[in-house]
Amino acid sequence: MVVSMRPPDDLAGVDVVIATRDRPELLRRAIDAILRQDYAGQVDVVVVFDQTEPDHSLEFHEGNRSVKVVPNTRRRGLPGARNTGIEAGSQPLIAFCDDDDEWMAGKLSAQVGLLTRRPDVQFCTTGVVIDYDGGHTPRPSRSVELTVRDLVHDRHTEAHPSSFVFRRSLQERIGLVDEEIPGGYSEDYDWLIRAAREHPIACIAEPLVSIRWGTTSYFATKWKIIIDAQHHLLAKHPEFHTHRRAEARLRGQMAFAHAALGERRAAACEIARVLRCWPLEKRWPVACLVAMRVVSADRALAWAHRTGRGI
Numbered sequence: 323m324v325v326s327m328r329p330p331d332d333l334a335g336v337d338v339v340i341a342t343r344d345r346p347e348l349l350r351r352a353i354d355a356i357l358r359q360d361y362a363g364q365v366d367v368v369v370v371f372d373q374t375e376p377d378h379s380l381e382f383h384e385g386n387r388s389v390k391v392v393p394n395t396r397r398r399g400l401p402g403a404r405n406t407g408i409e410a411g412s413q414p415l416i417a418f419c420d421d422d423d424e425w426m427a428g429k430l431s432a433q434v435g436l437l438t439r440r441p442d443v444q445f446c447t448t449g450v451v452i453d454y455d456g457g458h459t460p461r462p463s464r465s466v467e468l469t470v471r472d473l474v475h476d477r478h479t480e481a482h483p484s485s486f487v488f489r490r491s492l493q494e495r496i497g498l499v500d501e502e503i504p505g506g507y508s509e510d511y512d513w514l515i516r517a518a519r520e521h522p523i524a525c526i527a528e529p530l531v532s533i534r535w536g537t538t539s540y541f542a543t544k545w546k547i548i549i550d551a552q553h554h555l556l557a558k559h560p561e562f563h564t565h566r567r568a569e570a571r572l573r574g575q576m577a578f579a580h581a582a583l584g585e586r587r588a589a590a591c592e593i594a595r596v597l598r599c600w601p602l603e604k605r606w607p608v609a610c611l612v613a614m615r616v617v618s619a620d621r622a623l624a625w626a627h628r629t630g631r632g633i
Contacts, residue, residue, distance in 0.1 A: 333361075333362055333363030333364075333434070334363055334413070334414045334415050334434060334437070334438070335363055335364035335365070335366065335413035335414060335415065336361070336363065336364065336365050336366070336413050336415040336416070336417055336430065336434065336487070337366050337368055337407070337408070337410075337411030337412070337413040337415070337416050337417070337490075338356050338365060338366070338367045338368065338416075338417045338418075338419055339368050339370065339404055339407030339408060339411070339416065339417070339418050339419070340352060340353070340367060340368070340369045340370065340407070340418075340419050340420070340421050341370045341372055341394075341400050341403035341404055341407065341420075341421065342369060342370065342371055342372065342374075342403075342421040343371070343372045343373055343374050343421075344374050345421050345422060346377065348421055348422045348534075349369070349380075349421045350380070351424055352419055352420070352421050352422070352423060352424055352425075353367055353369070353380065353389060355424040355425045355426075356419060356425055356430075357382075357387050357389075358427070359425060359427070359428075359429065359430040359431070360427065360428060360430075360431055361430040361431045361434060362386070363386065363434065364386045364387075364413065365386065365387055365388075365430070366387075366388045366389075366390065366411060366413060367387075367388065367389040367390070368390050368392065368407040368410045368411050369389060369390070369391045369392070369407075370392055370393070370394050370403040370404070370406045370407045370410070371391065371392070371393050371394065371403075372394040372398060372399065372400070372402070372403040373394070373398050376391045376392065376393050377391060378391050390410065392406060392407070392410050393406075394406045396501065397501045399501070399505065399506040400506035400509060401498075401499040401500060401501040401503060401506045401509045402501050402506075404418065404498075404499045404509070405498040405499050405501065408493060408498060408499075409498075413490070414489065414490050414491070415434065415437065415487060415488070415489060415490065416486075416487070416488055416489075416490055416493060417430070417433075417486060417487045417488075418483045418484060418486045418510075419484045419531075420483060420484045420533070422533075422534045423482075423484040423531055423532060423533045423534060424531070424532045425484070425530065425531055426451075426529070426530045426531060426532065428530065429448060429485075429530035429531060430487070432448065432526055432528070432530065433446045433448065433487040433526065434487065436524055436526065437487065437489070437524075440524070442521065443521065443524045444488060444489050444491075444492040444517065444520060444521045444523075445486070445487070445488040445489070445492060445517045445518075445521070445523045445524065446486075446487050446488070446523070446524045446525070446526065447463065447468075447480070447481040447482070447485040447486060447487075447523060447524070447525050447526070448463065448480075448485040448525070448526040448527075448528060448529065448530040448531060449461055449462035449463045449480050449485075449525075449526070449527055449528055449529035449530065449531075450479075450480050450482050450484070450485060450529050450530075450531045450532070450533050451529045451531070451532045451533070452533060452535055452627070452630040453532050453533065453534045453535065454534070454535040454536050454627045454628060454630075455536060455624070455627070455628065457628060458532075459628075459629065459630030460529045460630075461479060461480040461529060461630050462480065462527045462528060462529055463478075463480050463481070463525035463526060463527045464478070464480070464527075465478070465525050466524070466525055466527075467522040467523060467524055467525060468481060468514070468518055468522060468523040468525060469518055469522050470515055470518045470519055470561055471561070471565070472518075473511070473514055473515050473518055474515065474559065474561045474562055474565055474568040475565060475567060475568050475571070476571075477511055477571075477632075478514075479630075479631070479632060480525075480529075481514060481523070481525065482510070482531060482533050483510040483513075484531045484533055485530065485531045486510075486513075488517065492517060492520060492521075495520060496516045496517060496519075496520060497516075499512075499513055500512050500513075500558075502554070503551050503554050503555075504547055504550035504551045504554055505544060505547030505550070505551060507544065507547050507548055507550075507551035508551050508552070508555060511555070512555060512558070512559075515559055515561070535627050535632075536627060545579040545580075545582045545583045545619075546579075546583065548575065548576070548579045549576050549579045549580065552572045552573075552575055552576050552579075553576075555572065556569065556572060566599040566600050567599070567600040567602075567603070569599050569600075570595075570596045570599035570600035570603040571600075571603060571605070573592050573595045573596045573599065573603075574592075574596050574603045574604070574605030574606050574609065575605060575633060576592045577589050577592035577593045577596060577605065577606055577609035578605055578608060578609040578612060578619070578622075578633050580592060580609075580613075581609045581610075581612035581613035581619065582612060582619030586613045589609055589612075589613045590613070592609070593606045593609055593610065605633060608622055608633070
């Protein structure tokens with residue numbers, strides 16, 4: 323069912339950018355969940371096909387709902403696809419949704435309502451539900467707002483890109499998604515930090531997005547990409563070096579990735595850096611176990627996912 327009604331003149335329109343590649347069934351479910359939102363304003367979905375042939379049969383226009391299909395015209399990969407979608411739209415609000423995720427009822431109304439009530443707020447997220455291996459783990463937002471300090475200390479997984487709604491004016495000030503990040507990994511995290519420098523990010527606690535982890539996640543085991551991307555973040559954002567605990571978290575992730583690749587010496591070097599920064603960082607013992615082959619990286623990652631967490 324598509325929600326279609328005459329929108330009141332004072333409701334802001336929303337461009338919803340979906341970057342996709344070869345997941346047609348999940349993509350259609352994501353689009354349907356967006357079109358069913360009870361928000362009475364204009365909602366324009368921009369589906370960007372990255373490195374695959376666009377499916378124009380998805381295109382749709384009825385009342386205050388539309389779906390437009392375009393190819394990625396920028397650098398191949400997720401950041402370029404998101405930027406293509408941003409540039410293809412024109413509404414004052416922009417939202418992201420990954421092609422394997424689904425918005426829950428009331429999601430868009432809650433976020434646009436908050437942005438309408440608080441013109442100072444530039445960016446809004448919600449809680450999520452982690453869908454992994456048949457289990458569903460709610461991850462409500464733990465904070466009413468996120469600052470740069472909050473984000474460098476903790477990625478706040480519940481602030482997932484499929485929950486992002488932000489003003490186009492904010493995007494125009496901070497620029498597009500970073501296409502230089504290796505493999506596009508953590509482009510959403512980089513975006514959050516950049517946005518939070520402008521104004522704290524508002525958080526709705528209620529889980530209003532279902533996100534899939536595991537088999538549909540492109541980055542689940544791309545260890546070399548993860549290592550390179552974390553080096554990029556460390557070089558780009560000086561806040562990680564002024565908060566030792568924050569740097570230790572990223573280096574703990576790199577230690578785990580090196581261990582997963584069987585690079586024991588590199589893993590040991592990163593573990594040593596973690597211990598110098600923040601010995602209480604919880605990832606280095608797991609990296610040790612993986613490096614010593616006491617437990618496999620896949621098993622450690624699966625355990626973290628089942629608890630609604632990540633490495």
